[in-house]
Amino acid sequence: MTTVDHGKQDNVLDFGGFPGRWEITRSTADTGGDLLEMQWEIETIPEDGPFVHTHPHAQERYEVVSGVLEVYVDGEWMDVSAGEEHTVPPGTPHTFRNKTPVEVINIHEPALQHEEFFRRFHRLVTERGVSLPPEGFKDVVLLAMLTTEHEEDVYAVSPPHWVFKALTVPGRALGYRLPD
Numbered sequence: 597m598t599t600v601d602h603g604k605q606d607n608v609l610d611f612g613g614f615p616g617r618w619e620i621t622r623s624t625a626d627t628g629g630d631l632l633e634m635q636w637e638i639e640t641i642p643e644d645g646p647f648v649h650t651h652p653h654a655q656e657r658y659e660v661v662s663g664v665l666e667v668y669v670d671g672e673w674m675d676v677s678a679g680e681e682h683t684v685p686p687g688t689p690h691t692f693r694n695k696t697p698v699e700v701i702n703i704h705e706p707a708l709q710h711e712e713f714f715r716r717f718h719r720l721v722t723e724r725g726v727s728l729p730p731e732g733f734k735d736v737v738l739l740a741m742l743t744t745e746h747e748e749d750v751y752a753v754s755p756p757h758w759v760f761k762a763l764t765v766p767g768r769a770l771g772y773r774l775p776d
Contacts, residue, residue: 607620607623609714609715611721612721612722614638614641615636615638616636616637616639617638618636618718619634620632620711620714629707629708630706631706632703633703634703635661637697638697638700641694643693647753647754649690649752650753651710652747652751653708653748654686654707655684655686656690656702656703658683658701660678660698660700661700662678663677663694663696664677664694664698665693665694666692667691668690668691704749709746710749713742720739726739734772737764737766737767738767740761741768741772
C-alpha cells in the first residue's frame, strides 16, 4: 500500500493494528465543514466489521484505491474493488469489512462532527487502551458512551441505539470519562 505524507503527523490516526492507519487528508477546517476526507490503510477487519450504523445527516463514500472493501448496505454485502466507489446515503444502515489489505479514501459529507468523533475514538484506543473489537465491559461502555455523545453523526442500528444509551448509565455511575 502507498503512504500519503502531508507533513501533518497530527492528522495520522494510527491504531497500531485494527482498524489500521487512517490519515486525515482533508480536515473539517480545510474544507470549511463541507467534508472530512481520510485515507485508510487496513490489513483486515473481522468478519462482521464495526457495528451496523447510520450517519443521520451525512453521506459516506468509499473510494477503493487498492484491494477489495466489502460494504454492507441495507442487509446486503457488496464488493467494492480498486478503482470503484460506493456512496451510502444519509440514514442508511451500513458497515464494512475486508479479508485482505485494502486502501480506501473515505469521505463524510458534510463533515459535521465526524472528525472530532474519530479523533476521540483514536484516543480511546491509543491512550485509554480500549481494544478493538472491544473486549470487556469497560471497552464496550466507553465506545457506547462515545457513540451516544455523537449520535447526530453516528447512530447505532445493530446493536440498537437504545442499548448504547442504556450502557452510558453504568458508565457514568462508574466514573468512566471520555477523552476531550
